[in-house]
Amino acid sequence: MDCVFCNIAIGKIPSNKVYEDDKIISFYDLNPQAKVHVLVIPKTHISCADEINEENCDLISHIFVKIPEIARLAGITNGYRVITNCGEDGCQSVKHLHYHILGGEKLSERMA
């Protein structure tokens, strides 16, 4: 298994964890692009947003239910941005679905 996020999910690769339950895990991004930058991933391998479907969409809604709690746990108090990059033009570098939560400061109004 050469997926870095699958290996984080099973604890084979260490991460600076913010939140974990049986379905998802959240950890600080290694290369933060905001004062607070955390990632949320499903433990099950889903390669990107293109792979979201009727069978796995409960997992995606679970991620979004947990995002406010994860943001609070990471110390974000004044709003945040949630981003998922998908595919080549989306500049997705890790091919395991993940949501970036960015905050802890006023973010750029530009999104691309």
Ligand code: AMP
């Ligand atoms: P993306 O470009 O949307 O695929 O984002 C992948 C993100 O994963 C980047 O922001 C990387 O800094 C981050 N990343 C890659 N490997 C690790 C790791 N082992 N621990 C934490 N963050 C990572």
